[in-house]
Amino acid sequence: MKKPKLTLSKPKSNVVQDKDSKLFNFVNMLLLLLFTLLIVVPIWNVVISSFASSEALAKGDFVFLPAELSLDNYRSVFSDTTIWSALWISVSKTVLGVLAHTLFCAIMAYALSKQSLKGRPLYATLGIITMFFSGGMIPTYLLIKSLGLLNSFWVYVLPALFSYYDVIILMNFFRDVPASLEESAKIDGASDWKIFTRIFVPLSKPALATIAMYHGVWQWNDFMTAKLYVTNKALYPLQMKLYEIIVQSQAASSQGLTAAVAIDTTSKGIQLATIVVTSVPILLIYPLLQRHFISGMMLGAVKE
Amino acid sequence: MVKKEPINRRLKNYWEKFGKQWQLQSMAIPGVVYMIIFNFIPIYGLVIAFKNYTVIDSIGNADWVGWQNFEIVMKDRYFWQSVVNTLAISGLKLLFGFVLPIIIAIMIYELRAGVFKRVIQTISYLPHFLSWIILGGMLITWFSTTGMINQLLQMFGIVTQQNHMLDANKYWWIAALSDVWKEAGWGTILYLAVMSKIDPTYYEAAKMDGAGRLRQVWSITIPMMKSIISLNFILAVSGLFNSNLDQTLVLMNSQNQQKSEVINSYVYRLGLQQGDFSYATAVGLGVSIISVLLLVVTNLVTKKLNDNKSVL
Structure with missing residues (x-):
């Protein structure tokens, strides 16, 4: 079961310190540092802007640090009750979605991992077809509509x-789960469901965690479902709420109204704070994610 | 000669075995039913591209119109504009976003394992996990009149009070490069994994022969990645007609619409906002068929370049 750890790095022996090599290393590190700054600076700019006072935002004469810091933007974001309901929808759809998705896929995967399963070639063929063909936006919309799922949490x-x-x-x-474990359980009279829940689920925690985390990020970040199928604002998740804020302020500024300038700075502050609030959960689980995502990618790619 | 069992006996056997494993079947069948409902019914729903479907019809009842929808698509000026925009944005993405992850992966690979390397990897993967709505909001902030980009330009002596998101001529660049910014770091993972499998003795041998570091990269690392690079290239080219609906919806505004309308957003607008279901489905179906053709053609071409070995 234990897989060799992926180090993703070059063997040490190659990195000798002759003069040529030193120059190479120096230039290499410099360029990579530049690349990293190209990612960090813009993100920092947004985060720190969300803490800027509205005067500092209106002037906008900073990249790294505004003249005046304040929590006003966050105060106005959290004083809006709709943000709380959006947060609640986002959290519950992510938690429920992850549990249901991981369990449902694992159950099907268990059955398909058994060569003795009758109809297995047919089931697998159907599955592979779904990976390459889809009905696309409109037919899927019509299906969701006829199932009565429009404007429903489900x-x-x-x-x-x-x-x-x-x-x-x-x-x-x-x-990869050793067949002997399963056989001894079968001799003791355990059913397939029991073997699945008592043996396979506990032994496959790393794989299940990887799937759960990928789906969790997807659920949290997904805005298209709400955009396509939900018009009831009470059911908007955080991403959709953020989208609405962005589109409103964009519409105001693209019409170039003079009155829009005043609206622009307050709505800009709210927009910035909402961006940060929406990204925080991703940043919080990011260390965990990082531990799992490389192994997750390899699970799919290397084993054929 | 082996005497075959009569067909009804074999069927009976099959169903008996099927019944004996009802527990296992009860785990597989819900998934199959799910696929039939959520995947295969929409695939069947594609027939409305050949029908004149309106909300009051059912899909089965609607009148057949043959290729009529497709014929109208061919003459649709707005459709062609969305094709041009899609191809321009994807082309720029391919130009900058395809090579960059390879270069960065090689650069990271050449670093000695340590804190610096870990920090760089951690930071470069991060943007991949931000949603397009978050990144869209960030982009609008950076490119606004008082935003970071104008501040930085000012440092270089260029003073503008422009909101770049309202400038249609810059949209293709903003859309493509922001995508590259988001995915370049993440794109390195697969290359790094492949490079970690290269036999270290190759590098030692090259060093004996006096090859410098750059020469080693050029003559060992890159050739060893040939097949993964070809594979990614095929996938990238066949994705030329794909457009990013999330990105488009958040970055589009009334000023840049002419340059930001892509195929997906056109389908969305026609189908879901104007209710022209059949026509929008025809657009979507036509474009997917072209994508499949592109996949086949690029695969053939790379196969020729790769000594007749297919990577697909």
């Missing part, structure tokens, strides 16, 4: 319940 969970990619990843992992 539209966030049900259409994203299943992914054959994830089934394949889990199936590959399940195949």
